Amino acid sequence: MSDLNQLTIAQARDGLRRGDFTSLDLTEACLTAIEGAWALNAYSHLTPERAREMAAAADGRIGAGDAPAMCGIPLGIKDLFCTKDVPSQAASRILDGFLPQYESTVTQNLWNAGAVMLGKLSMDEFAMGSSNESACYGPVVNPWKVDDRQLTPGGSSGGSAAAVAADLCMAATGTDTGGSIRQPAAFTGTVGLKPTYGRVSRWGVIAFASSLDQAGPMTKTVRDAAIMLGAMASVDPKDSTSAEREVPDYEAALTGDIRGKRIGIPREYRMEGMSDEIDALWRRGAEMLRDAGAEIVDISLPHTKYALPAYYVIAPAEASSNLARYDGVRYGRRARLGQGDGVVEMYEKTRAQGFGPEVQRRIMIGTYVLSAGFYDAYYNRARKVRALIKRDFDQAYAAGVDAILTPATPSAAFGLGEMSGKDPVEMYLNDVFTVTVNLAGLPGISVPVGLDGQGLPLGMQLIGRPWDEAGLLNLAQVLESAAGFTAKPTRWW
Known part of the structure; x- marks a missing residue:
């Protein structure tokens, strides 16, 4: 077999x-x-x-x-x-x-x-x-x-x-x-x-x-x-x-x-540039659930448009903190050091050689938004937006919605x-x-x-x-x- x-x-x-x-x-x-x-x-x-x-x-x-x-x-x-x-x-x-x-x-x-x-x-x-x-x-x-x-x-x-x-x-x-x-x-x-x-x-x-x-x-x-x-x-x-x-x-x-069961369709997820195929599939998915006995209702999640920028402040900030432990001292890779190099050079060379470009990019973003002059302008503001996004969902569920149907991705695999x-x-x-x-x-x-x-x-x-x-x-x-x-x-x- x-x-x-x-x-x-x-x-x-x-x-x-x-x-x-x-x-x-x-x-x-x-x-x-x-x-x-x-x-x-x-x-x-x-x-x-x-x-x-x-x-x-x-x-x-x-x-x-x-x-x-x-x-x-x-x-x-x-x-x-x-x-x-x-x-x-x-x-x-x-x-x-x-x-x-x-x-x-x-x-x-x-x-x-x-x-x-x-x-x-x-x-x-x-x-x-x-x-x-x-x-x-x-x-x-x-x-x-x-x-x-x-x-x-x-x-x-x-x-x-x-x-x-x-x-x-x-x-x-x-x-x-x-x-x-x-x-x-x-x-x-x-x-x-x-x-x-x-x-x-x-x-x-x-x-x-x-x-x-x-x-x-x-x-x-x-x-x-x-x-x-x-x-x-x-x-x-x-x-x-x-x-x-x-x-x-x-x-x-x-x-x-x-x-x-009441299934919510959030109007804010109908985004500009979304393909007709995804939109048609979304409508067909709602019809499938309706045919099975669910009630389809329109809902609003008004802070959706702020989710992506909030996420790309919060996630890199936490990554910057979490990835600080990778320094070449305790485990994993340690860069080969030159004569006269000290602990700072070891940190710098190990991280430069060990982290790829995308990880480096996000660490730098995260470190920037957590820095003294920008913490309130970026990180704290993103946390407040996150609370509003959660409140949107809480209000939808409190109004009797059992689940929410959306596309999973804006396109097929590229x-x-x-x-x-x-x-x-x-x-x-x-x-x-x-x-x-x-x-x-x-x-x-x-x-x-x-x-x-x-x-x-x-x-x-x-x-x-x-x-x-x-x-x-x-x-x-x-x-x-x-x-x-x-x-x-x-x-x-």
Whole structure:
């Protein structure tokens, strides 16, 4: 059964429990697929021997009748998650050689549930990017191809999205600071869920912007996202922002009944320059939900237009603070010093050689907006705008809206290199529909619902009430079912 890597988590779980195949069979199928897909550059570090050991242990648990839903499921892990004794370098030269002596809470939760680690997945350096071109490993390539171009898989979780779309794993972990799960999912025809801030522990996840970062699952179906989130989420005393909330049975919440649910359509998301295809798909998505029994209502989120500039003040400011720890002293890369060089020269040379151009740009922006003369003019003002954006959502939900439907991205996947050399703001505009969700700390999910005129996937975004991932997933599954999206990239790699 050489096509076992094409199964969903739910299909693999059911097959494992029936004894149709073993976790070792699944793992070997995925490893074989990875060996034939180096052209995609999705994996940065492979762990085949560890994968086989974990799969054998999972088979033992399944045979003994001790089998959680994720037991025996082969996964790819984004390079931002620290994994014990496995390189974890956030796709940056400055962490070259860093081998953590601890396991992130998310990955530990997954291993406790019996999941199998195939390896680490590439990403934008320190999760800063929307195209996966800034990794020290080189760009990741989208498995979708419609002409002679190589397309971006989106970012920063581009390696995760490409691996799931190309069946190089059953599912993958991602992180989302301003859209880094949802945008790549939309670009690759996969499902990407960003949970409520605090639902999933950030401990052991290399920090970009601490008040915005949130880990989540990237999967082939909404049901798989529900299963995987149940294993990833937990209350964690090691993370001060972890919420003291019980983790529901998300899969059980997939009833398919959304009658009476009110879905908001924010008028401010109809932005100038948005393609007719995206607009038509948005209207069709609303019709699908209406046909399933939901009520579609127009709403206003008046501070949406300020979200992108506020985000690109707050996120770099927090990055500037978080990345100050990378100095060549404690771990990772240290630059070769010249005669007479002191500690200041060591800091300067290490950071100049270790950080890529996009990370350097954001550190400089962040340091500038936090400096004494500009703190109030930029950072404090951005924080006030963030509060207003959150209030917009709070008022919409208080008025009885259960979820909000928007596009996930302003376009389909673009070609690698097409944005390089241009104004960086053009790249940042890819996050225009997603950053509001992070600023407000809300759950959001991208679901593939159709193809554009070229044959590339397009996604719709559903934004849920705080802590209502269960209701959000139920709505997402109804949208997924109505859209009937089954397209897969044609193998060329």
